[in-house]
Amino acid sequence: MSQINSVELEKSRVKTAHAIKSESDVIQExxxxxxxxxxLVNNKAIMAKLLERLEIETDVVKSDIYRNALETVVFRTPDDLI
Structure with a gap:
């Protein structure tokens, strides 16, 4: 039972790491x-583009990535570098 839980936990970590990479990739793109x-490349412009993409995206997975990327940008402090 313990082995199954550790395997599931590892799969979850890999998915989380992949999602973070995907969000970073979207922001970089x-x-x-x-x-x-x-x-201008600033947080406001990035947020506007992410909102545009969210409005037209029909793929649920991509929408989640855009939403998470938007959350990442929103919670940056103004003096954080982009």
Whole structure:
């Protein structure tokens, strides 16, 4: 029984690590997109892009990633570097 729990726990850790990476990737992708368009790259612009993506996304998993990425950006302090 203990072995099953440790295996499930490890799977959960891997999923969590993957989700964090995915959220980081989305934020990085948005930063690049904003930069290429010549727009300011700041938390407000990143949040606006994430909200745009959330409004049109139909995939539940992607929506969760966008929502979690938005939460990450919202909870940064103003003096945190992007």
């Amino acid at each position: 948005i930063k690049i997109e904003l930069s290429l368009k010549g727009r």
